Amino acid sequence: MTADAPSTRDSFRRLQPISTPGPVSTLPDRVWTEEDWDRIRRGYRARDMDQKWNVFAEGDLLFMHRSWTGRGIYEVSFAPVTGGGRRIVSAVVESDPERYRRTGDAYDCLMMELIISAIVLGEPAAELHDRFRELHAATPGGNDLPAAAAKHSALGPRSDS
16 A cells, blocks of 8 residues: 555454444534545554554545554544535444443544544644543543543554644
8 A cells, every 4th residue: 555545444454343333412513624525535544553543434434443453433424514625414433331431422522533633634733632631631530641641542643743
């Protein structure tokens, strides 16, 4: 696969679909430009062990899988917006606690946007990182693990680009 080749389902050796899909009721408000959407559709493939996500699109559906396990965590549907761009219109998350420990819709909403913005698009996403730290601190037990370690565990190093 060349650097310019899009990631597809066939780009990954072991993918596991979401076993117990649960709706995410809180969705990002962001409208991604058509240029962003072209880049998002190309997906993202983890290059080493520290990178946590593999992402690919099929039509208007974006799939986000953990890179080590291949487990599907998020499936996100995009739709065109009047005036241009695309927005997330629905999403599901893995709800089996043996496969993914959900924290809540606010966390999942933030994670979906962080994966797309910071990892797939490689944006600095400083405001999203700040929100992650705030949400982490407000989570029961959030002070047991420093926010930077939690963010690295959830997102990997590319999120700090």
